[in-house]
Amino acid sequence: MNPPPRATLNDVAREAGVSLATVDRVLNKRPGVHARTVNRVADAVSRLGYRPDPSAARLARPRPHRLCFVLPSGNNSFIAMLREQIAENHGWASDHRVTLEIVEVDVFEPGELAERLLGLKGSCDTAVVMALDHPLVRAAIDELADAEIGVVTLVSDVPSSRRHRFVGIDNVAAGRTAATLVGRFLAGRPGQVGVLVGSLSLRDHAERWFGFGQVMAAEYPGLKVLPPVEGKDNSALTEPLVAELLAQHPQLIGLYSIGAGNRGIAAALREAGRGHDVVFVGHELTPHARRDLLAGTMDAVINQDAGHEVRSALRQALSRLTREPVVSDQERIRIDIYVKDNLP
Amino acid sequence: MNPPPRATLNDVAREAGVSLATVDRVLNKRPGVHARTVNRVADAVSRLGYRPDPSAARLARPRPHRLCFVLPSGNNSFIAMLREQIAENHGWASDHRVTLEIVEVDVFEPGELAERLLGLKGSCDTAVVMALDHPLVRAAIDELADAEIGVVTLVSDVPSSRRHRFVGIDNVAAGRTAATLVGRFLAGRPGQVGVLVGSLSLRDHAERWFGFGQVMAAEYPGLKVLPPVEGKDNSALTEPLVAELLAQHPQLIGLYSIGAGNRGIAAALREAGRGHDVVFVGHELTPHARRDLLAGTMDAVINQDAGHEVRSALRQALSRLTREPVVSDQERIRIDIYVKDNLP
DNA sequence: CTGTTAGCGCATTCAT
């Protein structure tokens, strides 16, 4: 049932007929070992099924691994949740001989983001970046990769880059999920559905929109999706936009909010006296979204768990540095659906 | 940003003016230390903000911690998933100086379960039990607690017992969630809703039924909930029961399956040609449930993540043994909602 | 009651 008593580096050394230091050189792919010796050691490793003991490795490591989070500046609720989650993990980091740094940068400035990324070069081992998919940013990520600095993209991916890993959800699927919820909750009532988006130049927003449109077109022909309205992820800007939308489209019976600013949407709906009859689905379970779900103004919230994302980014960033395996199952970020009854 | 360089046991010993061993005695609450000394050490610990280094502690520990899972025998899909997840964690366990054992027992025999639990006494440090809420079982758990053996209940709780922790979902909330999904998907269509249950003497089933009834009664007066039908969590038994239900209640437009056996339900629905018009919500994302969701026979699945539950049980069982803190946020098992679009 | 000591398995000098 339980695996055999674990082999140690010493066992490998003995089995291979070499010293501890040589085994270490081979395992950490350091130069200056004869090819013949490398093979000897590799054989011994596989024969004994050797796996380094992570506790011992951490204990012996003299220098901590340096991780750096690069996040958008600004006071968006979701970003605040991410920041909070990072703060909660300083203890974990310390236990794993890891230091955490956070740098803030204006997301909507690809040039500045790229600059800051490159500035990380001497000072960190891995960067965790909530990025913007832009050629300058892609280039910066690739340059970091060249410098052996790992990059983990968080929430928003840069798929064509050489980032080590992406931690976040499949946004096309998230959009499809939103469509299914809106469509099923409307259950055959014909009418119009409004879409609010932060900016269609944000990759994740564009993907959600795409997924939403796919399912609406294919499965809910009775519902007409209106052209997306851009609200810059800002409640103050969004509120009047929604008010106008409601005024101009009396047939509007559904609303999908792709980005942030849900507080403004809820306010506009209530103001128009339509808080309970328009089906309203949005993203991210912020404290406001929670309240609006309970109040019945929002009907469902699609969420990505910020805590899970931060922990996963940490584990995956570290695993690249230590070669410890990750449980891929544990790293999959779910597309959470919340209604008023399953709130955490 | 990062905490100050970490204090070590030696730092504490120096600060308190005692030896390493004495500090260890105090920290591990071992007897034979003068009260005055205990205070000295406690002061030093809090002054320095000392926290033991878990890696070092693991490395030094000569004897592994022994964890034992007690699971129902039988070939239920969900149990199989749990078993698989346990198997996937042998590596983790080994890295943490933990051994894993699994014992199987007939769940529906409280006496036997209690017996087996008591039999664990000499041979394990913590038991993780998928239990049955019965006086004999409760007594056995308390007896283990007396013997300093921690008990973590998994999936199904024994709330009145002295178990260390429960890992699972709030089943009343899960039932409410199911009701909201059925109710919203039916969106005002009047009719009858059938309920299938494994056995109402299972605590989790009873709780789900209760939560479901609450919301249906309060929020969907147009839907009449039929008395629950017991299917013993068995597809073969369930299928004819559903066929009969459909035959006897032509007004039936919704179905909530509280326990296992969903495969039989789906088969009966399809057989009756009603796979797509009856709204069918059930629990646990098994391979079959996945297929039925995609086929449109099931409309939503409420899930508890077996992998998450197993890992959480491991972490919480271990944390009791090592006094390492847990991130409570990470240990909350979500009530997952899956529709065809957000499948993992 | 309290202190001393020998490892745990590995990373990293410093020798050879």
Added chain:
DNA sequence: ATGAATGCGCTAACAG
């Protein structure tokens, strides 16, 4: 190109 030796922070056995 390879080996020996040291220490990371802690536990536990052993001495006083």
